[in-house]
Amino acid sequence: MYSSKQISKGSFFLPKLKRFNPLITIVRRAISPVKLTPEEWIKVIKPAEPIVELHGISKQFGGVQALRGVDFQLFPAEVHALVGENGAGKSTLVKILAGIHRPDEGSLKVDGKAIELRSPTQAQSLGIAVVQQEPMLFPDLDVAENVFMARQPRDRFGRIDWKRMYREVDQLLASLDVSFSSHTPVQGLSIAEQQLVEIAKALSIQARVLVLDEPTAALSAHEVDELFAIVKQLRERGVAILFVSHRLDEVFAIADRLTVFRDGTHIITTPVSQITTEETIKHMVGRELSNFFPKGEAEIGEVVLEVRHLTRPGVFADVNFQLHRGEILGFAGLMGAGRTEVARVLFGIDQAANGEIWLKGKQVRIRSPQQAMNYGIAYVPEDRHQQGLIMNFSIATNITLSILQKVSHLGLINPNQEQQIAQEYANQLSIRTSGIGQLVNALSGGNQQKVVLSKWLATNPSVLILDEPTRGIDVGAKAEVHRITSDLASRGLAIILISSELPEVLAMADRVVVLHEGSISGTFTRSEATQERVMFAATGQDR
Amino acid sequence: MTTTSQDVERTRQRSHVNQARLISRVSRVRESGLLIALIFIIIVVGIQAPRFLSVDNFVQILLSVAILAIVAVGETLVVLTRNVDLSVGSMVGFTAFVTAYFFKELPGINLLLGILLGCALGLILGIVNGLIVSFGRVPAIVATLGTLYAYRGLVFITAANTTSQVNASDVPAGYLALATTQILGIPALILIAAIIAIIVGYFLRSSHAGRQLYAIGSNPDAANVIGIRKERLVFGAFAASGLLCGLAGVLWGARYATVDATNATGLELQVIAAVVVGGVNIFGGSGTILGAVLGAIVLGTVENALNILNISQFWLQALYGAAIIGAVVLDALITRWLQRTILARRKKA
Amino acid sequence: GGSATGGSGGSTPSTGTGSGSLNITFVPKQINNPYFDTAASGGQQAAKDLNGQFKQVGPSSANAAAQVPFITSLTQQHVSAIVISGDDPNAVAPSLKQAMAQGIKVVSYDADVAPDARNIFVNQADSEQIGRSEVDLLAQQINSTGQIAVLSAASTAANQNTWIGFMKQELAAKYPKMQLVKVAYGNDDDQTSFNQTLALLQQYPNLKGIISPTTVGIAAAGRALESVHKGGQVALTGLGTPNQLRQYVKDGTIKGFELWNPANLGYLAYYVAGLLAQGKIKGNVGETFTAGKLGSFTIAANNVVLLGPPTVFNSANIDQFNF
Amino acid sequence: MKRLRSLLFTWETLLVLLLLIGCVIGSILSPYFLSGFNLEYALPSNIMEIAIMALPMTMIIIAGEIDLSVASVLGLASVTLGFLWERGNPMWLAIGAALLVGVVAGYLNGLLVTKLALPSLVVTIGTLALYRGLAYVILGDQAVSNFPTAFTNLGFGTIPGTQFPWSVLIFATLVIIFAVILHFSRLGRQLYAMGNNKEAARFSGINVNRIKLILFVLSGGIAALAGIIFTSRFSSARPDNAVGFELDVVTVVLLGGVNIFGGRGSLLGVILAIFILGVLQNALSLVNISGDIQSLAIGLLLIFSVLGPNIARNIQAVIARRRFAVGSSKQA
Numbered sequence A: 001m002y003s004s005k006q007i008s009k010g011s012f013f014l015p016k017l018k019r020f021n022p023l024i025t026i027v028r029r030a031i032s033p034v035k036l037t038p039e040e041w042i043k044v045i046k047p048a049e050p051i052v053e054l055h056g057i058s059k060q061f062g063g064v065q066a067l068r069g070v071d072f073q074l075f076p077a078e079v080h081a082l083v084g085e086n087g088a089g090k091s092t093l094v095k096i097l098a099g100i101h102r103p104d105e106g107s108l109k110v111d112g113k114a115i116e117l118r119s120p121t122q123a124q125s126l127g128i129a130v131v132q133q134e135p136m137l138f139p140d141l142d143v144a145e146n147v148f149m150a151r152q153p154r155d156r157f158g159r160i161d162w163k164r165m166y167r168e169v170d171q172l173l174a175s176l177d178v179s180f181s182s183h184t185p186v187q188g189l190s191i192a193e194q195q196l197v198e199i200a201k202a203l204s205i206q207a208r209v210l211v212l213d214e215p216t217a218a219l220s221a222h223e224v225d226e227l228f229a230i231v232k233q234l235r236e237r238g239v240a241i242l243f244v245s246h247r248l249d250e251v252f253a254i255a256d257r258l259t260v261f262r263d264g265t266h267i268i269t270t271p272v273s274q275i276t277t278e279e280t281i282k283h284m285v286g287r288e289l290s291n292f293f294p295k296g297e298a299e300i301g302e303v304v305l306e307v308r309h310l311t312r313p314g315v316f317a318d319v320n321f322q323l324h325r326g327e328i329l330g331f332a333g334l335m336g337a338g339r340t341e342v343a344r345v346l347f348g349i350d351q352a353a354n355g356e357i358w359l360k361g362k363q364v365r366i367r368s369p370q371q372a373m374n375y376g377i378a379y380v381p382e383d384r385h386q387q388g389l390i391m392n393f394s395i396a397t398n399i400t401l402s403i404l405q406k407v408s409h410l411g412l413i414n415p416n417q418e419q420q421i422a423q424e425y426a427n428q429l430s431i432r433t434s435g436i437g438q439l440v441n442a443l444s445g446g447n448q449q450k451v452v453l454s455k456w457l458a459t460n461p462s463v464l465i466l467d468e469p470t471r472g473i474d475v476g477a478k479a480e481v482h483r484i485t486s487d488l489a490s491r492g493l494a495i496i497l498i499s500s501e502l503p504e505v506l507a508m509a510d511r512v513v514v515l516h517e518g519s520i521s522g523t524f525t526r527s528e529a530t531q532e533r534v535m536f537a538a539t540g541q542d543r
Numbered sequence B: 001m002t003t004t005s006q007d008v009e010r011t012r013q014r015s016h017v018n019q020a021r022l023i024s025r026v027s028r029v030r031e032s033g034l035l036i037a038l039i040f041i042i043i044v045v046g047i048q049a050p051r052f053l054s055v056d057n058f059v060q061i062l063l064s065v066a067i068l069a070i071v072a073v074g075e076t077l078v079v080l081t082r083n084v085d086l087s088v089g090s091m092v093g094f095t096a097f098v099t100a101y102f103f104k105e106l107p108g109i110n111l112l113l114g115i116l117l118g119c120a121l122g123l124i125l126g127i128v129n130g131l132i133v134s135f136g137r138v139p140a141i142v143a144t145l146g147t148l149y150a151y152r153g154l155v156f157i158t159a160a161n162t163t164s165q166v167n168a169s170d171v172p173a174g175y176l177a178l179a180t181t182q183i184l185g186i187p188a189l190i191l192i193a194a195i196i197a198i199i200v201g202y203f204l205r206s207s208h209a210g211r212q213l214y215a216i217g218s219n220p221d222a223a224n225v226i227g228i229r230k231e232r233l234v235f236g237a238f239a240a241s242g243l244l245c246g247l248a249g250v251l252w253g254a255r256y257a258t259v260d261a262t263n264a265t266g267l268e269l270q271v272i273a274a275v276v277v278g279g280v281n282i283f284g285g286s287g288t289i290l291g292a293v294l295g296a297i298v299l300g301t302v303e304n305a306l307n308i309l310n311i312s313q314f315w316l317q318a319l320y321g322a323a324i325i326g327a328v329v330l331d332a333l334i335t336r337w338l339q340r341t342i343l344a345r346r347k348k349a
Numbered sequence C: 001g002g003s004a005t006g007g008s009g010g011s012t013p014s015t016g017t018g019s020g021s022l023n024i025t026f027v028p029k030q031i032n033n034p035y036f037d038t039a040a041s042g043g044q045q046a047a048k049d050l051n052g053q054f055k056q057v058g059p060s061s062a063n064a065a066a067q068v069p070f071i072t073s074l075t076q077q078h079v080s081a082i083v084i085s086g087d088d089p090n091a092v093a094p095s096l097k098q099a100m101a102q103g104i105k106v107v108s109y110d111a112d113v114a115p116d117a118r119n120i121f122v123n124q125a126d127s128e129q130i131g132r133s134e135v136d137l138l139a140q141q142i143n144s145t146g147q148i149a150v151l152s153a154a155s156t157a158a159n160q161n162t163w164i165g166f167m168k169q170e171l172a173a174k175y176p177k178m179q180l181v182k183v184a185y186g187n188d189d190d191q192t193s194f195n196q197t198l199a200l201l202q203q204y205p206n207l208k209g210i211i212s213p214t215t216v217g218i219a220a221a222g223r224a225l226e227s228v229h230k231g232g233q234v235a236l237t238g239l240g241t242p243n244q245l246r247q248y249v250k251d252g253t254i255k256g257f258e259l260w261n262p263a264n265l266g267y268l269a270y271y272v273a274g275l276l277a278q279g280k281i282k283g284n285v286g287e288t289f290t291a292g293k294l295g296s297f298t299i300a301a302n303n304v305v306l307l308g309p310p311t312v313f314n315s316a317n318i319d320q321f322n323f
Numbered sequence D: 001m002k003r004l005r006s007l008l009f010t011w012e013t014l015l016v017l018l019l020l021i022g023c024v025i026g027s028i029l030s031p032y033f034l035s036g037f038n039l040e041y042a043l044p045s046n047i048m049e050i051a052i053m054a055l056p057m058t059m060i061i062i063a064g065e066i067d068l069s070v071a072s073v074l075g076l077a078s079v080t081l082g083f084l085w086e087r088g089n090p091m092w093l094a095i096g097a098a099l100l101v102g103v104v105a106g107y108l109n110g111l112l113v114t115k116l117a118l119p120s121l122v123v124t125i126g127t128l129a130l131y132r133g134l135a136y137v138i139l140g141d142q143a144v145s146n147f148p149t150a151f152t153n154l155g156f157g158t159i160p161g162t163q164f165p166w167s168v169l170i171f172a173t174l175v176i177i178f179a180v181i182l183h184f185s186r187l188g189r190q191l192y193a194m195g196n197n198k199e200a201a202r203f204s205g206i207n208v209n210r211i212k213l214i215l216f217v218l219s220g221g222i223a224a225l226a227g228i229i230f231t232s233r234f235s236s237a238r239p240d241n242a243v244g245f246e247l248d249v250v251t252v253v254l255l256g257g258v259n260i261f262g263g264r265g266s267l268l269g270v271i272l273a274i275f276i277l278g279v280l281q282n283a284l285s286l287v288n289i290s291g292d293i294q295s296l297a298i299g300l301l302l303i304f305s306v307l308g309p310n311i312a313r314n315i316q317a318v319i320a321r322r323r324f325a326v327g328s329s330k331q332a
């Protein structure tokens, strides 16, 4: 692959460039000692055709249409932001660029040549570096090897040159100003740190197209600054950067142009200078924010659940909050903030080291999910496919899985009763299906989520914990989930709503608890809670 | 940026340095731990029976584990990729028998040719395993459990249609000499095993393919994403295991001279014990050749000690079982403790 | 190979017992074992002489349980007689009784089974004689002094244990200066026997001799002695086949060992079974009969027929034998 | 569920076919194959231990685990039985102790798997060696065989009026119990859930660890029971009893269409597979094909019992993908 001498020189020259390519001159110039200002860059670039050009790309997963004939262009030396709600299709596009997914339809051009991206290696060899949304690393190996795996520098005998590898990785890490070394084993790095390793990896292949899928989601403010510094540096060198993010403030801080996706369709592409945050959000959700989330009226009752000084070393510490009857308590925070971990402890999957949990005035120890269920706690987990459902069970068997006792006598299951109960909830939550005998893996994301909800409502809980309940489900289903949630609250359920989608929390929650690196960094009432304040608390900045 | 977050960074820095040290220390623990165990055994037994401490005895121990070590090296390659090869015993048995028979039928034949034949046969058997596992998508445990019996069946059929047993007098002295000759005063068997261990260890350390074996075992999906050819490498690992079993078989025939259809039965247990005791993670991703070889030596030493101390050999198999479980349990506890400390350290920062 | 045997086996439904075509099957402890194969060759010889059929079936590894299915299926085939070397005298007894109940004659050879589970036991050699003579053999080589050890087969093997019993008696009676320091078990497995021999040499540095009353064991022991260059220094004797041990006798690792002729054993066993099946003998104690080339025999107490004294092989005569 | 059921259905019909073919070939090969004695006695009695151990194994594999130590537990139980009987303890005590040993052995497997979250595969490879070793330690160099006829009849005698051995009766009873548990009970449902997705099962309030523990204890106990039957059938307790049976047990379960990764499979399939194995062994030994070729056949059977469905599934997948592609392009 790449002889890594070039890296050591620190230049970002890309050997795999096609010959006879006008761009080559540009990049040559870019890495030549003569530094060009961004302005000069724009001059050089604009006439050039886009590095990457997508045309009429569609992609479908089972039932879900992730992308519908989207067009998209990426120019050298631009930072291009891609925004959209969860499930808008951003990551799908990214994965197509990375050569992980192949589009069902549409064409992809690199340097104006039509290309079939067959594999990640091929994408890399074209100079496309991708930082996935979820880090994909080798826990048993150290940082350096993770960065260079399958591309380790070799000496003239073809042996791996460890010295040089560590040296070069350390250089990369230095430029990222991270807190770990090239020798640190990846097992034990936080998600944020793993994300940084991924970025180092991307930089190491001297990309001219760098794709970052929500890179900042898990980063601390400081790390974000470092990252942006690097992004700017790369832009100066003529690298094209695709930047996927939910954080509009960042987008407006760094991006030159901006593209909005909604439900897998391309809505608009425009220079950031010519659009406002409000307009962008409008494009993203397709409606006015105000009337988007149905907000049921529920009167807040007595305290149902109280948590005091709850601590799980290494994950979260000294968490305190109260949850009332009929209340929706929003949990905001960055990915990895520890929200899910708190929920897991409340549901008895993990054990807290210390702290107290009080249910309806009685202190309780929750050692297992069964116990939690007996106490009337229900947990809709964040990962539908892995934790929520048995994918090749039918709708009915999934719904009754949590209440097998109810539908069985002397340990034997009563099929009629099972069917009947399942049908009941399928109707109540209007799950669209050919019948409750259908396998859930054939359902759309939204309907799958409704099956999970049914499963937990069937236990008729008094405390319902929803972890990212609308992640990756389409707008319609989303609205329904919100409707269901709020009238569950009005029926007197106490609900904890964990969501990475700020607008959702702000609109749904009566109160918002914000976690940052495992401790509560702010609690706001509906009236106090603004996008800005919550985001500040979530990123741990005091203000 | 506020001062507080700088402090945070600095403390995190520190915690991470500790972390790196901690983990690298623990990862070295297995080899060193094995060495300590070994020395401990030697001292204890030595006190009981001074005869145990003789150089000659240690040579004997090394001789008795040389073949086992060669097979364990191959097994390590497979285990690193999150697979397992249970058919090694049958592969060794098969090649041992065929090679010996070959020498019996063609006594005049070039020694090297015979050795190559054995290795080639082993390679073929390994390739079959590899095909079934990585292209037939049959879980390694099932596939090799199957070939364990299938290959053994082949040995019996071969024996039934040729000769039920090859005796010392049937094969050329040159072949038998493989196991007895000494080079520079060191028995050839030990040298061969050592050379192979060094070569493979070197391959694992300094070649792309070698590192990619670790990658596959550590996180198969990630390996796919960065375009590592999982199937090919796993296939290669099984093939290599077969090849080494072939060589081991050749040496087996030379060492034991009398070869019948049941030879090397149950070897797989010893091999897996050696590998697991040697600290090769049975879920792949981590472990070294040095570890595996040390594991074999430890087991050999224990066996030898049992005999020296005149303890019933009936304990041996139980001991292998205990060794396997002990090792796995130890690993589990270590990793658990490691993760806890790391999480704690990180979050304290 | 297998299918061929299958064809012949399946395609010849026998007409049960009584005179008429003899259809006799050997069930050794283990197939592909040179000792039993030699015995089988004798059986085939006898089959020719009695113009009967010979077949051999059995497990691929010595294991009592594994013998039973074969006995059952032979019972169903109504073979005229089963000739068996019982891996475990009692494990096979029930199914053998079942066979006898169906009128099938049962003759045990090499290793006896429960007396009520067979008509006649063809004994290769008197256990007492074997035990004692082997000690004598070794005594000659180490002029009756020093530590000796026994390398036996599977610790569960009945015949081995009886022999060892008599060895001990003989030692106690005649050789006070020889002491038996250990009985090691090689499980009739090359590797184990080999390692056990080495272990013996280490535990007892001044070990003078080893007796291995099993063909696998003695061969492995020979190889082990050779590999540590102790051939000749530590005397080795026991039961083995000339082909296996020719090498070691020639290079002096083994001065002498003994064995009855397995081929003759197989011959006699088949012959006895044949006569029983044809009703020519009843199998009662005291009956005498002639077994083809081997001459005449008498059925001794507990319906045992004794083959005769074992042959002693040494560098002088070994080349006259090929089995 | 429909697709799953239909898939299983096809697999089981395939097994029925295989069984019939086996019987036809068997009866062609040997005139004795179809005899009552053969079908009622010889064929079943030789596979009953395997058949019995296959029942809990089915559950364990469906739940996504595996227990390779069963044959060793059988041996250990058998040896315990003999050891105690030889030392003049009453039979009932010896039998009780043997069963207890089995349960304890299973419990140890269970503990290692649940408490330390170790993979059952590794644990039971270890205990496979350990338990067998203990059997050798206990009974070292003897075999116990002087069992009372009352006891040996259990394994060797036949049900009055038939030629069926008693073990068939035990097996039949167990089959009914296991079938009910696996296919109609809460536990059964939970097993399938675990096999499909342990985490989701746990998140649904299923006590995964407790169930695992139960399974391994059950497996140990049943293996001990098999050990008792085995001992009485051969009236012989030896350390090497039933060496290598684990392969046959796993083979029949996989051949029965149970997915090695758990979550799919039915008891019916396994029962059919048991009979197929029985017919195979029986027919082969009827035509005097010795053990070696049988082990070859079984090994191949094991491989193909997984390879076959895999290939089938791949083909299905390809077809499905084609159909789907067509569909999607139509939509667009």
Ligand SMILES: Nc1ncnc2c1ncn2[C@@H]1O[C@H](COP(=O)(O)OP(=O)(O)OP(=O)(O)O)[C@@H](O)[C@H]1O
Binding pocket: A061, A062, A064, A065, A066, A084, A085, A086, A087, A088, A089, A090, A091, A092, A093, A133, A445, A471, A472, A473, A474
């Ligand atoms: N591998 C997959 N299998 C099935 N459905 C998928 C898969 N990947 C994505 N989807 C679905 O495709 C749609 C788009 O997913 P995608 O990850 O592209 O959204 P996104 O914009 O990245 O969302 P987020 O902001 O949460 O990352 C979602 O409905 C998602 O559920």
Ligand SMILES: Nc1ncnc2c1ncn2[C@@H]1O[C@H](COP(=O)(O)OP(=O)(O)OP(=O)(O)O)[C@@H](O)[C@H]1O
Binding pocket: A188, A189, A190, A191, A192, A314, A315, A333, A334, A335, A336, A337, A338, A339, A340, A341, A382, A500, A517, A518
């Ligand atoms: N794979 C991992 N390695 C190390 N630490 C991890 C890992 N996964 C999670 N953590 C830690 O556990 C804590 C909680 O992570 P988790 O993602 O569950 O929190 P969360 O707030 O639920 O995030 P999400 O936005 O995904 O819900 C964080 O401190 C994170 O660093």
Ligand SMILES: [Mg+2]
Binding pocket: A090, A091, A092, A133, A213
């Ligand atoms: Mg995404």
Ligand SMILES: [Mg+2]
Binding pocket: A339, A340, A341, A382, A467, A498
């Ligand atoms: Mg979460």
